[in-house]
Amino acid sequence: MDLNQIARNKQNFATKKVGEDLVLVPMKDNVAEMNAMFTLNEVGSFVWDNLNEESTRELLSLAIAEEFEVDEATAKTDLEEFLLQIQDMMNG
Numbered sequence: 001m002d003l004n005q006i007a008r009n010k011q012n013f014a015t016k017k018v019g020e021d022l023v024l025v026p027m028k029d030n031v032a033e034m035n036a037m038f039t040l041n042e043v044g045s046f047v048w049d050n051l052n053e054e055s056t057r058e059l060l061s062l063a064i065a066e067e068f069e070v071d072e073a074t075a076k077t078d079l080e081e082f083l084l085q086i087q088d089m090m091n092g
Contacts, residue, residue: 003060006083007053009090015048022048026089038089043068044082057083 014025014032022045026033040048046067047060057079064075 003051003055003057003083004053006086006090007051007055010048010051012090017045021045024048024089036089038085043078047079047082 012027014027016023016025018039020042022040024038024040026036026038043064046064050060050063057076061072061075061079064070064079065072068075070078
């Protein structure tokens with residue numbers, strides 16, 4: 001699943017901000033799947049909020065590095081781990 005597919009699938013989730021975390025709840029036929037909730041930490045929430053169909057891995061990792069003051073290699077690694085988790089969640 002590429003970034004564009006993930007960005008398009010964002011509409012299939014209800015979101016709720018809880019402190020600095022973001023809770024994602026998959027929606028199927030307008031019904032929340034409460035047993036499949038997923039909590040994003042501050043970095044995951046940042047990526048989710050900034051993910052759109054124009055996003056690239058490079059732009060997102062640069063934004064993470066700048067926002068959270070980490071080196072680009074760390075940001076890229078963290079982004080790839082996050083995207084794998086999101087992909088697994090979306091494939092359910």
